[in-house]
Amino acid sequence: MPRLTLDDLFRIAVPSDPQTRPDGSAVAYTLTTSRREPDENRAEIWLAAPGAEPRRLAEGSCPRWSPDGRTLAYLRADGGPPQICLLPMDGGEPVALTSAPLGAGAPVWSPDGTRIAYAGPHGEADPHAPVVADRLDYKADGAGLLRGVTTHVFVVAAGQAGGEPVRLTEGGFHAGQPAWSPDGERLAFTAGMEPDGDLDLSSSVYTVEAAGGEPKRLTGPEMIAVGVWWLGERLVVAGMRGPVAHTRLYTVGEGGAEELETGLDRNVMVGAPGYPGAAPQLAGDRLLFAARDAGCTHLYALPAGGGAAVKVAGGDAVVSGASVAGGVMAYVASTPRSAGDVYLAGLPTDEPCQALPGRPLTAYALDGVELFEPVRRTFTAADGTPVEGFVLRDQTRDGPGPVLLDVHGGPHNAWAPVFDGAHLYHQVLAANGWTVLTMNPRASDGYGEAFYTAAAGAWGLADEQDFLGPLDDLIADGIADPERQAVTGYSYGGYMTCWLSARTGRFRAAIPGGAVTDLVSMAGTSDMGYFLKTFECGGDVVAQSPFTHVSDVTAPTLILHGDADDRCPVSQAEQWFGALRERNVPVRMVRYPNASHLFILNGRPSHRLDYNERIIAWLEQWVTGSPS
Numbered sequence: 015m016p017r018l019t020l021d022d023l024f025r026i027a028v029p030s031d032p033q034t035r036p037d038g039s040a041v042a043y044t045l046t047t048s049r050r051e052p053d054e055n056r057a058e059i060w061l062a063a064p065g066a067e068p069r070r071l072a073e074g075s076c077p078r079w080s081p082d083g084r085t086l087a088y089l090r091a092d093g094g095p096p097q098i099c100l101l102p103m104d105g106g107e108p109v110a111l112t113s114a115p116l117g118a119g120a121p122v123w124s125p126d127g128t129r130i131a132y133a134g135p136h137g138e139a140d141p142h143a144p145v146v147a148d149r150l151d152y153k154a155d156g157a158g159l160l161r162g163v164t165t166h167v168f169v170v171a172a173g174q175a176g177g178e179p180v181r182l183t184e185g186g187f188h189a190g191q192p193a194w195s196p197d198g199e200r201l202a203f204t205a206g207m208e209p210d211g212d213l214d215l216s217s218s219v220y221t222v223e224a225a226g227g228e229p230k231r232l233t234g235p236e237m238i239a240v241g242v243w244w245l246g247e248r249l250v251v252a253g254m255r256g257p258v259a260h261t262r263l264y265t266v267g268e269g270g271a272e273e274l275e276t277g278l279d280r281n282v283m284v285g286a287p288g289y290p291g292a293a294p295q296l297a298g299d300r301l302l303f304a305a306r307d308a309g310c311t312h313l314y315a316l317p318a319g320g321g322a323a324v325k326v327a328g329g330d331a332v333v334s335g336a337s338v339a340g341g342v343m344a345y346v347a348s349t350p351r352s353a354g355d356v357y358l359a360g361l362p363t364d365e366p367c368q369a370l371p372g373r374p375l376t377a378y379a380l381d382g383v384e385l386f387e388p389v390r391r392t393f394t395a396a397d398g399t400p401v402e403g404f405v406l407r408d409q410t411r412d413g414p415g416p417v418l419l420d421v422h423g424g425p426h427n428a429w430a431p432v433f434d435g436a437h438l439y440h441q442v443l444a445a446n447g448w449t450v451l452t453m454n455p456r457a458s459d460g461y462g463e464a465f466y467t468a469a470a471g472a473w474g475l476a477d478e479q480d481f482l483g484p485l486d487d488l489i490a491d492g493i494a495d496p497e498r499q500a501v502t503g504y505s506y507g508g509y510m511t512c513w514l515s516a517r518t519g520r521f522r523a524a525i526p527g528g529a530v531t532d533l534v535s536m537a538g539t540s541d542m543g544y545f546l547k548t549f550e551c552g553g554d555v556v557a558q559s560p561f562t563h564v565s566d567v568t569a570p571t572l573i574l575h576g577d578a579d580d581r582c583p584v585s586q587a588e589q590w591f592g593a594l595r596e597r598n599v600p601v602r603m604v605r606y607p608n609a610s611h612l613f614i615l616n617g618r619p620s621h622r623l624d625y626n627e628r629i630i631a632w633l634e635q636w637v638t639g640s641p642s
Contacts, residue, residue, distance in 0.1 A: 015384040017445040018438065020626050023619060024050050026435045027378045028354045029060070029346050031076060031335050035083045038340020039063060041356055041375060042077040042086055045070075048619035055616060059088050059101075062356050062375035072101055072108055076120040079339075080127045080172070087111070087121040087130060087172075098130060100172070112170060112179060116163065120191060123172070124198045129224070130172045131192045131201055136181060137163035149186075150212040153541050155581040156610040167192045167203055169224060182222050183229060187211070193244045199224055202249055204239040207231075215257050215545060219249070219266055233271045237264065241284045245296045250274075252284050252294065257549035258426075258470045260463045263294060263303060277322025278314065279462040280305040281426075287612055289427065290334035292345065297338045298361045302326070304333055306460040308390075308402060309428040313345060315362040326362035329369040330390075330431045343372070350387040352379040353435040379433075386444040388431040388452070393484040401480045402461070403453040404431050406444050407493070416637050417449045417494035419481055421503030421510040423528075425457035425473070426466060436615055439626045443633070449493055455480030457506075471553040473506075473533075474513040474560070481514060497522070500637050501569075502629060504528045504614060505582060509560065512590060515571065516563035523636040524567075525629055527574040528582050528611055531590040532561040541580045564593045570600035572632040574625055576609030576617070600636070604628060 024047075032043045040063040047056050057075040062068040071077075074090035084103055089096040090110075095117025101108040112118045116135040123130055139161045145152065146162075153159050165188040170179040182201065183189050190204035201224055206217045217239045220229040233239060237253035240261060244250075251264045251271060261282040264271040283291025283304045290311045291304040299318035304311055313327035313336060327333060327345060334354065336345035343361055347370055348354045359372025388404035395401050407415075420437065422429050429452035434440060440450045454460070455477040457469035469476040481501075488494035500523040503511045508529030515524035530536055530546075533555035537547035551558050571594055575587035587603055594601040606613055606621045613621055 015382065018380065018383050018385060018441040020438050020442060020623060020630075022380055022383060023435075023438060023623055023626075024048050025380060026353055028435060029356050029376060029378065030354070032337050032344040032346050032356055033077050033079055034337040034339035034342060034344045035079055036081060036339050037083055038342040041337070041344040041358065042071070042079065043335075043346065043356055044075045044077065048622070050619060053618050053620045055619065059086070064358065064373070064375065068356075068376050072099070074099065078121045078123060080123055081125060082127055085127075085172075087123065089118065089120060091117070095135075098132065098170070111172070114168075114179065118168070118179075119165070122192055122194065124194050124224075125196060126198055128172055129169050129198075131167060131169045131194065131224075132179075133165050133189050133191050133203065134168055134179075135163050136166045136184075137161070139163050150544050151188075151541070153580050155541050155579065156612065158578065158580065164188055165190075167201060167222065169201070180226070182224070182226060190217075190241065193242055193249075194224075195221075195244050196247060202232075202242045202244060204242055204251075205229075213544065215549070217253075219251055219271075232266050232268075237262075237271055241293065242266075243294055245294065245301065250294050250301070252282055257545060258467055260466060263301075274301070274316065275322075276305075276314070276316060278305060280307055281459050281463075281466065283311050285335065288423070288615055290332050292333060292336035295336070295338050297343055298341075300362060302336065302338060302343070302362065304336065306428060308460045309404075309430040309454055309458070310432075310460065311430075313362075315364075317364045324362070324364055324366050326367050327359075327370055328367060331370050332430050332432050344375075348430075348432040350432055351385060353433050354378060385433060386441055388429075390431055393453075393487055395483050396479040399456070399480070401453060401455055401484070403451055403484055404429055405449060405451055405488070405493075406440055407449040408444055408447065411447060414489070414492055414495040415447045415449060416498035416500070416633070417451060417485065417488060418443060418633065419451050419453070419485060419499070419501045419503075419514075421481065421501070421507035422452065422454070422458070423503070423505030423507050424459070425455075425469060425477070425506040426459050427506075428454045428458045428460050436622070437626075439629045442626075442630055446638075448633075449488065451484060451488060451494075453481055453484055470549070471551060473509065473551050473558040474517075475558065477510070478514065478517065481510070482518065482520075485520075496520075498637050500524070500633055502527065505611065506530070508582070512560035512567075513563070515569045516560050516567045519566075519568050521569045523572070523633055524569040525572045525574065525632055526587075526590070527614065527625070528576065528579060529573065529586055529590065530582050531559070531564075531586045533559045534561075535589065536582070536586060539583045539585060561589060561593070564590065565597065567594060567597075567599055570632075570636045571602075572628060573601065573603040574628065575603070575605055576611060576613045577605045578608050579611045579613075581611035602632075
């Protein structure tokens with residue numbers, strides 16, 4: 015059976031955001047594919063049901079069932095910003111419900127099905143007007159300069175004719191996705207309304223009457239709220255006790271927030287680009303939620319009678335969305351063989367499950383391609399700390415070969431032993447005799463909060479040996495050739511690539527992507543610069559900056575960076591490029607036009623293909639001696 019090639023990018027289909035029909039008979043979901051012509055990512059709404067082939071419903075994303083299951087609301091961008099559309103499931107054409115000048119957000123049905131709420135942009139974004147900033151949050155990666163546009167809560171009638179959406183909030187803040195109260199009288203949302211919310215990173219829970227009125231604040235500085243859901247009569251909030259901390263679950267009432275005890279020292283994952291998870295929800299009389307465990311994202315349930323949470327979907331899998339309705343549970347999970355499939359299972363019980371329950375409704379694994387599977391391995395760092403990683407290689411090959419260390423972003427993210435549709439070069443390199451080592455060092459997610467915060471204020475200083483020791487172990491095992499080592503990574507991984515290539519001369523090639531090179535300049539130019547300087551890297555940012563050691567770099571370096579990156583601004587790449595070129599270190603900088611920080615996940619297919627191709631070519635040129 016043939017091995018994967020980079021052209022398989024255009025055959026990978028990734029499901030997400032599963033939504034169970036209220037009667038439990040089917041699951042609507044978003045399916046994302048990459049198109050070579052035109053050069054774009056295509057999002058479509060599909061429907062899967064037991065015993066039937068999945069079928070396409072419409073172009074769009076964020077499907078949401080009406081309470082009676084007869085209508086599907088979703089987002090569609092038809093030559094402009096995304097708008098909410100309604101698709102009658104008994105036949106008929108979809109109807110656009112909104113025509114907001116700046117677009118709408120994901121639809122949220124009222125309990126009686128007569129209204130839809132959403133969080134959407136509001137303001138007048140004149141591209142030629144001067145940009146005036148009084149706060150640090152005047153730009154955001156992926157959106158660029160916000161120009162006074164803020165996100166607010168809207169409600170619109172859900173009939174075919176729709177109507178003008180009513181804005182329920184106003185002011186210089188961003189409101190999170192709303193949640194309806196069971197009686198349909200109020201909406202809950204998160205927002206940072208404090209004047210200095212950009213400095214203290216505050217975010218609280220508010221409610222507002224659906225008929226209009228002043229928002230009421232329910233939580234204070236005891237936590238940073240990141241999401242809120244009305245589950246039955248309980249208002250459940252995901253929040254953090256501080257800027258660098260695990261996300262936990264709380265219930266909120268008139269007296270404030272009370273933490274829900276899960277018995278887990280794990281980070282609750284509600285789902286975000288690059289950070290898979292699922293919104294908390296009721297599964298019968300149990301509370302279902304997602305949390306990260308040893309790099310994977312699993313589903314857990316809190317028993318109805320109280321006690322520790324029980325794992326109800328586990329194994330070598332990453333869950334990226336779940337939905338409960340009609341006595342069944344649907345979820346999307348990626349595995350070592352698939353970038354994602356939709357599964358359907360019964361409601362969870364109090365019996366722990368170490369695998370993926372239920373049955374797959376889809377089969378999106380690449381047909382006719384044999385994949386290498388990562389092997390989980392625990393290493394011991396120099397100070398005795400156990401650190402976990404994954405070794406991807408052709409196990410039939412003997413003797414030492416070239417090795418690539420690939421560092422994940424975050425740093426509070428994690429590699430998982432599942433098929434990775436973004437880093438296709440892993441599979442191609444393994445087929446060419448390489449060993450790919452992916453490590454979850456200190457600060458990675460899924461190993462407890464102490465491990466999660468262990469590198470705060472000590473980037474590079476606390477985590478350096480978590481990479482070098484495992485490389486030495488692979489060399490001692492006869493797997494890795496000490497003369498053919500290379501390092502790459504993206505975001506924090508790009509930071510660590512620069513750091514390691516400056517601190518040691520062991521690498522024959524270095525490929526930083528979306529990198530952080532100088533924390534001093536980063537603090538004033540990134541959309542999260544203040545957060546990084548004050549909380550994540552609090553302390554001596556000069557000592558933690560790769561640029562402090564740039565004069566020691568000798569490895570030929572390929573710098574890959576998005577031109578519209580506001581998270582790790584392109585000036586970070588320019589500084590590194592300039593310093594290496596001045597010293598005649600072989601260096602090449604590649605800038606991707608209009609590409610934001612997450613372009614390697616959701617950018618133009620041509621850019622993502624080029625990113626993979628360039629990594630392989632650079633390694634062949636400088637490590638294995640093949641022509642560039």
